[in-house]
Amino acid sequence: xxxxxxxxxxxxxxxxxxxxxxxxxxxxxxxxxxxxxxxxxxxxxxxxxxxxxxxxxxxxxxxxxxxxxxxxxxxxxxxxxxxxxxxxxxxxxxxxxxxxxxxxxxxxxxxxxxxxxxxxxxxxxxxxxxxxxxxxxxxxxxxxxxxxxxxxxxxxxxxxxxxxxxxxxxxxxxxxxxxxxxxxxxxxxxxxxxxxxxxxxxxxxxxxxxxxxxxxxxxxxxxxxxxxxxxxxxxxxxxxxxxxxxxxxxxxxxxxxxxxxxxxxxxxxxxxxxxxxxxxxxxxxxxxxxxxxxxxxxxxxxxxxxxxxxxxxxxxxxxxxxxxxxxxxxxxxxxxxxxxxxxxxxxxxxxxxxxxxxxxxxxxxxxxxxxxxxxxxxxxxxxxxxxxxxxxxxxxxxxxxxxxxxxxxxxxxxxxxxxxxxxxxxxxx
Amino acid sequence: xxxxxxxxxxxxxxxxxxxxxxxxxxxxxxxxxxxxxxxxxxxxxxxxxxxxxxxxxxxxxxxxxxxxxxxxxxxxxxxxxxxxxxxxxxxxxxxxxxxxxxxxxxxxxxxxxxxxxxxxxxxxxxxxxxxxxxxxxxxxxxxxxxxxxxxxxxxxxxxxxxxxxxxxxxxxxxxxxxxxxxxxxxxxxxxxxxxxxxxxxxxxxxxxxxxxxxxxxxxxxxxxxxxxxxxxxxxxxxxxxxxxxxxxxxxxxxxxxxxxxxxxxxxxxxxxxxxxxxxxxxxxxxxxxxxxxxxxxxxxxxxxxxxxxxxxxxxxxxxxxxxxxxxxxxxxxxxxxxxxxxxxxxxxxxxxxxxxxxxxxxxxxxxxxxxxxxxxxxxxxxxxxxxxxxxxxxxxxxxxxxxxxxxxxxxxxxxxxxxxxxxxxxxxx
Numbered sequence: 037x038x039x040x041x042x043x044x045x046x047x048x049x050x051x052x053x054x055x056x057x058x059x060x061x062x063x064x065x066x067x068x069x070x071x072x073x074x075x076x077x078x079x080x081x082x083x084x085x086x087x088x089x090x091x092x093x094x095x096x097x098x099x100x101x102x103x104x105x106x107x108x109x110x111x112x113x114x115x116x117x118x119x120x121x122x123x124x125x126x127x128x129x130x131x132x133x134x135x136x137x138x139x140x141x142x143x144x145x146x147x148x149x150x151x152x153x154x155x156x157x158x159x160x161x162x163x164x165x166x167x168x169x170x171x172x173x174x175x176x177x178x179x180x181x182x183x184x185x186x187x188x189x190x191x192x193x194x195x196x197x198x199x200x201x202x203x204x205x206x207x208x209x210x211x212x213x214x215x216x217x218x219x220x221x222x223x224x225x226x227x228x229x230x231x232x233x234x235x236x237x238x239x240x241x242x243x244x245x246x247x248x249x250x251x252x253x254x255x256x257x258x259x260x261x262x263x264x265x266x267x268x269x270x271x272x273x274x275x276x277x278x279x280x281x282x283x284x285x286x287x288x289x290x291x292x293x294x295x296x297x298x299x300x301x302x303x304x305x306x307x308x309x310x311x312x313x314x315x316x317x318x319x320x321x322x323x324x325x326x327x328x329x330x331x332x333x334x335x336x337x338x339x340x341x342x343x344x345x346x347x348x349x350x351x352x353x354x355x356x357x358x359x360x361x362x363x364x365x366x367x368x369x370x371x372x373x374x375x376x377x378x379x380x381x382x383x384x385x386x387x388x389x390x391x392x393x394x395x396x397x398x399x400x401x402x403x404x405x406x407x408x409x410x411x412x413x414x415x416x417x418x419x420x421x422x423x424x425x426x427x428x429x430x431x432x433x434x435x436x437x438x439x440x441x442x443x444x445x446x447x448x449x450x451x452x453x454x455x456x457x458x459x460x461x462x463x464x465x
Numbered sequence: 466x467x468x469x470x471x472x473x474x475x476x477x478x479x480x481x482x483x484x485x486x487x488x489x490x491x492x493x494x495x496x497x498x499x500x501x502x503x504x505x506x507x508x509x510x511x512x513x514x515x516x517x518x519x520x521x522x523x524x525x526x527x528x529x530x531x532x533x534x535x536x537x538x539x540x541x542x543x544x545x546x547x548x549x550x551x552x553x554x555x556x557x558x559x560x561x562x563x564x565x566x567x568x569x570x571x572x573x574x575x576x577x578x579x580x581x582x583x584x585x586x587x588x589x590x591x592x593x594x595x596x597x598x599x600x601x602x603x604x605x606x607x608x609x610x611x612x613x614x615x616x617x618x619x620x621x622x623x624x625x626x627x628x629x630x631x632x633x634x635x636x637x638x639x640x641x642x643x644x645x646x647x648x649x650x651x652x653x654x655x656x657x658x659x660x661x662x663x664x665x666x667x668x669x670x671x672x673x674x675x676x677x678x679x680x681x682x683x684x685x686x687x688x689x690x691x692x693x694x695x696x697x698x699x700x701x702x703x704x705x706x707x708x709x710x711x712x713x714x715x716x717x718x719x720x721x722x723x724x725x726x727x728x729x730x731x732x733x734x735x736x737x738x739x740x741x742x743x744x745x746x747x748x749x750x751x752x753x754x755x756x757x758x759x760x761x762x763x764x765x766x767x768x769x770x771x772x773x774x775x776x777x778x779x780x781x782x783x784x785x786x787x788x789x790x791x792x793x794x795x796x797x798x799x800x801x802x803x804x805x806x807x808x809x810x811x812x813x814x815x816x817x818x819x820x821x822x823x824x825x826x827x828x829x830x831x832x833x834x835x836x837x838x839x840x841x842x843x844x845x846x847x848x849x850x851x852x853x854x855x856x857x858x859x860x861x862x863x864x865x866x867x868x869x870x871x872x873x874x875x876x877x878x879x880x881x882x883x884x885x886x887x888x889x890x891x892x893x894x
Contacts, residue, residue: 074612075880091520096880100656113612113881131613168880183503183542184560227529451504451525451597452542 041066042374045126045139047116047307049076049099052145052339052359059367061106065374068137070112070128074098077168080356080421083208085171087215088223092168119310121332141334141370145363146305148340148354150298158278162298165212174297176452178216181294182224185233196281196292198235203275204299205241207391210258212297213239213267214394221266237267238291242274247391247399249353254399257409261397302354304341311335316343325381327366336370338362344382352384361385392417470495471803474555474568476545476736478505478528481574481768481788488796490535497566499541499557503527506597509785509850512637514600516644517652521597548739550761570763570799574792575734577769577783579727587707591727594641603726605881607645610723611653614662625710625721627664632704633728634670636820639687641726642668642696643823650695666696667720671703676820676828678782683828686838690826731783733770740764745772754810756795765799767791773811781813790814819846
């Protein structure tokens, strides 16, 4: 490796970090891409892994494989434990080892984590859907409860086992609620003929509307589509109490459930705290339009963990396209700085927002101008994801599999495979 | 469900239990099929999951899906904790519940578990390859160590991280050693260009020969093929000590390794102990030629957990075809008993034995008469597995995928996805 080249360290192989690395591929820099996983996760389809439509490996790409042909990009599986912005080095935990790596430029792209808005007690009895492990855990959880419910004689317990509460009226909440409803009613019930299992899927949103950033009409459309599918939607009453077998809302509604999926909100990655800069209430780092972190020379930050005021006011949303475009810009601005050219400010190319609600149901707000709903919006969702995916080499046939799984009602991936460290066995490290 | 029909409980959805259940499908009996997993595992290809060639779900079939169309077969995900052979009922743990289920006929088919021949201390630092979880654990373990080795500066530690010791010269040992060698040399090394990682795969067998039941010529052929591939084979010296970072043999050979795969032997499932009958040294139940358990009316046992003297002397081997054929026979004899016909004794249709050693390498002893080696034997192995798999509906295209993975050197399934119960999260139950 040519050590004379400037060293760029990228923390996080999500959409922001991945697009930054791709923009630096085969450029005159040495890149070190650090992530806790050895794969990139295509997060928009996590809910399909959680609901048995896809295999985990179908939405995860080994980072080393993505950059196999890019000699200037090294990959590291580890966790950043410290950033020394004066000495320009990061400390990384790799299994039992701790290594220090120096950088000339640092791109932080470690995304966001779920937030319980101070109610951390909720977390004890919640499942999340942010990582591939979360998705597999949710899948195991739902399938296992269904098996147990088949033999449960206490009706109250049985009800709790086959009732799922999804908290959060954003895209993740809608997609998960819709997909779980279809899993219950098109797949599981077919295979439990000997048992009469009542299933409920309930979506809870504390606001009086779903999909906050959408125009009223589409919020209404989403609500109607969810209800027409069969999902119960409870608006305007926040969760007050969460236990192992029930959830209580502020309006005293009590719901028996052993499965609460928390999709109510996220905050910036804790990594941001290592910069010793003030963070906003969402735990985000304020960045300059160039995606640089003020007063931290050589450090860039992109995506969910950052806050950047947009011309129309407010910050840019925590969305994949923002992370991708900021990641690319950070890379370009680093190359510009090296080449002595001028850095560009961030300009967001906004293709709009969309959310799916089960098969053939969706809402979309194309370019934040054209509203779409139902089947048409769903096709738009497919098209957009196809486009996004084609960014990856050889992903077309994977996408075809997805569509096959998605159009047919078959859910092949229904194995409950739990991977706990087993007693008296070598640990997974 | 017609409760007037005789009730057959099958314990174990492995090859023995599955074939018993299939023989009872749509017959005038009510069948309850109990397994700890909600899927059947195609164990001959576990080593391909462990070595990144296949996805776990590609060799696992949900039991409920297999019998979706058979109204007289119920499936139960749980663990049998007691058998009351006087009251004719079994106690089953289903999550937190305990249920009792009465039977008229009981078929025990819970297979075998690894044995460390009294050296249980070895188990602490060993990985196994008997279940799908084992396979995923081994895959995670190998991939994680490789990532860590890339950054390890202590050469002795690095050597231990990239050295794999497989104990046991049976088919599993050979297949695993061969496949791991190929994973190391055809896949991983390609993607670690920045690092010079020395890899070793060592197969240890305490006997002076591999594949005990095979004729000498084939034992020799297997040895030569393994060595020509690049696997180091150490014969005639048993393992004396196993620690977290090395293995010592009786002849004082010390091998630095953090990965020991134990494939040295198995014993009958502990379930056999619930019958209160004498077991042999391998923990197996002696059964009658009809597969009935002596002095235990209505109880049949099949497969690895049983011992049946074969005409040629010795017991039948712990092999899938034996389990399948005994499972079918147990089912037929139960139907015969119900119909007042005569029961048949077990007659083993022996197609011979075979073992693969990586691509295009194998040994086979067709019908225990025709010896085969190398490419031809490997094609025979493929053919046999194709035949076996076609027993399952719609598995042909899966098989085609396998062959594709297997012929190409691509190993797509390389994600390290650990599924531990996460702190402060709802457990997987």
